[in-house]
Amino acid sequence: MGKITGFMEFRRLSEQSSPVVERLKNYQEFMPRLNDQEASIQGSRCMDCGIPFCTTGCPVNNIIPDWNDLIYRNQWKSALDVLHSTNNFPEFTGRICPAPCEAACTLNINDDAVGIKSIEHAIIDKGWEEGWVKPQPARTKTGKRVAIVGSGPAGLACAQQLARIGHDVVVFEKNDRIGGLLRYGIPDFKLEKSHIDRRIDQMRAEGVEFLVGQDIGLHVPPQKLQDEFDAVVLAGGAEQPRDLPVPGRNLDGVHFAMDFLPQQNRVVAGDVLSEQIKATGKHVVVIGGGDTGSDCVGTSNRQGAISVTQFEVMSRPPEQENKSMVWPYWPMKLRTSSSHEEGCQRDWAVATKELIGKNGKVEKLRAVRVEWKDGKMHEIAGSEFEIKADLVLLAMGFVSPVQKILDAFSIEKDGRGNARAATDGAGYYQTSVGKIFAAGDMRRGQSLVVWAIREGRQAARAVDEYLMGSSSLPL
Structure with missing residues (x-):
C-alpha cells in the first residue's frame, strides 16, 4: 500500500449529511461524496493486510x-476502471449497500x-463528473437474442454484460x-x-432495448418469449410481501410498505395521483425493523407525520457485536439509519x-x-398495551417472487417459492425449463442490491456459455 x-x-471520516431540519423539507439526497x-x-487507511477479507465479504x-x-x-x-471491472453500478451500491465489505475489513x-463505501461513492461520482463513464458497445454481434424479464439491478447487470459481449x-x-x-422501492432521498436514468441512457447506447408496461402473462404471452428469443432470464424482484394475519387487518389505513413507498416516488417523478396513501397529520406505526421499515419512517417524516413508531418482533440487538466471535462475517448489532435519526x-x-x-378506519394497535x-x-x-395508529405500514419483508410469472413459464420452484436454479455446476442459473434462466431475488429470494448485481453478472x-459454448465474461 502507498501509505x-x-x-x-x-x-475514519464518514460523509457529512445535511442537518435533519433541512433534509426533511424535500426528497433529495443529503449525503454528498x-x-x-x-x-x-x-x-x-487501507492496510497491507495480506488477505483482503473485504473482497470476500463483498458479494461482487x-x-x-x-x-x-x-x-x-x-x-x-484507474480506480474507476478497477471498480467497474467487478461492479456495473457502483453509484447504486455506494449509496444503498449496507457494506458487508466493511464488516469484513481487517482493520x-x-x-x-x-x-x-464512501470511497466507492466518491470514485463513481467523480467518474460521472469527469465524463469517464461512457458506453461500451460490442465490437461484433453474435446474432443471438436474449430477453430479460425485470429491470431491477439483477436484470440491468445481466442485460449490460450480455449486450457488451455482442448479444x-x-x-x-x-x-x-x-x-x-430501485425505481419504486428505494426512496429518492436515498437514491435519486x-x-x-443515466445508466439507462448508457445501456441504450450499448444496444439494449427497453420495453415498459410489459407484464409477462398479461401483456406478453410467455410462449412469445420462448419462441422469439434464444434465451430468457427471469430477474424480477421478491415482491410478495409478508402479511400480518390479525383481527382488523382489513381496516382502512393498514397498508403494505410497497403500496406506500412507490406512490411517493411517483409523485417525486412528477406523476399526479388521484389518491395517495399519506402520513400527513397522522400517528404512524411501522411494523418491521428492516430497511423497508426505515424507508417508511423517512418518508412518513417528510410527509409530516405527527409521530412515527417502529416495532420489531425480534429482541433488541446489542449496541456492539463481539468481533472476536463474528468477524469477518456480517454481525447482528443495533443499526440506526439516517431515517431513524430524523x-x-x-x-x-x-x-x-x-x-x-371505528367506522372501518384504523385508530389503535394492540400489541404484546x-x-x-x-x-x-x-x-x-x-x-399488552395499545398505541394510537392512524396509519399502519407493514414492512415485514418479502416471502417470494410473485408466483404468477414462475407459473406462467411452468418453472420448478424451491421450498420458498423461488425459481429453482443452481449457481454452480453444469447449467448454472438455468431453470427446469430449457432456455430460461433465473437470477437475483427471483432465484435467491429477498436480498441486497449487491447480491442482485452479482447474480445478474x-x-x-x-447465458453466454449456453448460447456460444464458452464465455469471456467474468464469473
Whole structure:
C-alpha cells in the first residue's frame, strides 16, 4: 500500500449529511461524496493486510485494496476502471449497500473499518463528473437474442454484460419506468432516480432495448418469449410481501410498505395521483425493523407525520457485536439509519395482536411484549398495551417472487417459492425449463442490491456459455 502507516495516522471520516431540519423539507439526497483529498486520506487507511477479507465479504468481489491504493495516489480514472471491472453500478451500491465489505475489513477487528463505501461513492461520482463513464458497445454481434424479464439491478447487470459481449438484449418491465425496485422501492432521498436514468441512457447506447408496461402473462404471452428469443432470464424482484394475519387487518389505513413507498416516488417523478396513501397529520406505526421499515419512517417524516413508531418482533440487538466471535462475517448489532435519526420511536420484542378501528378506519394497535426462548416466541403475561395508529405500514419483508410469472413459464420452484436454479455446476442459473434462466431475488429470494448485481453478472456468463459454448465474461 502507498501509505503503510495510514491506518494508524488517520481516523475514519464518514460523509457529512445535511442537518435533519433541512433534509426533511424535500426528497433529495443529503449525503454528498467525500472530496478528493478526503477520499485520498481515507484510501490511505487501507492496510497491507495480506488477505483482503473485504473482497470476500463483498458479494461482487470488488477489488477494494487496489482502488483504495489508487485513490490514495490520486489515480482516479484507474480506480474507476478497477471498480467497474467487478461492479456495473457502483453509484447504486455506494449509496444503498449496507457494506458487508466493511464488516469484513481487517482493520475492523479492533478499530473503525476503512470507509470503503464512501470511497466507492466518491470514485463513481467523480467518474460521472469527469465524463469517464461512457458506453461500451460490442465490437461484433453474435446474432443471438436474449430477453430479460425485470429491470431491477439483477436484470440491468445481466442485460449490460450480455449486450457488451455482442448479444441483442431486450428488457421487459411491467411498470411504466425502468429500474424495478430501485425505481419504486428505494426512496429518492436515498437514491435519486437520475442515477438510474443515466445508466439507462448508457445501456441504450450499448444496444439494449427497453420495453415498459410489459407484464409477462398479461401483456406478453410467455410462449412469445420462448419462441422469439434464444434465451430468457427471469430477474424480477421478491415482491410478495409478508402479511400480518390479525383481527382488523382489513381496516382502512393498514397498508403494505410497497403500496406506500412507490406512490411517493411517483409523485417525486412528477406523476399526479388521484389518491395517495399519506402520513400527513397522522400517528404512524411501522411494523418491521428492516430497511423497508426505515424507508417508511423517512418518508412518513417528510410527509409530516405527527409521530412515527417502529416495532420489531425480534429482541433488541446489542449496541456492539463481539468481533472476536463474528468477524469477518456480517454481525447482528443495533443499526440506526439516517431515517431513524430524523425522528422515530423504536421498540423491540413487540408482536401485534389486533388492529382496532371505528367506522372501518384504523385508530389503535394492540400489541404484546414477547421473549424468545429456544428459537420460539413467547408472549409475556400482562404486557399488552395499545398505541394510537392512524396509519399502519407493514414492512415485514418479502416471502417470494410473485408466483404468477414462475407459473406462467411452468418453472420448478424451491421450498420458498423461488425459481429453482443452481449457481454452480453444469447449467448454472438455468431453470427446469430449457432456455430460461433465473437470477437475483427471483432465484435467491429477498436480498441486497449487491447480491442482485452479482447474480445478474454471473447469469449473463451462464447465458453466454449456453448460447456460444464458452464465455469471456467474468464469473
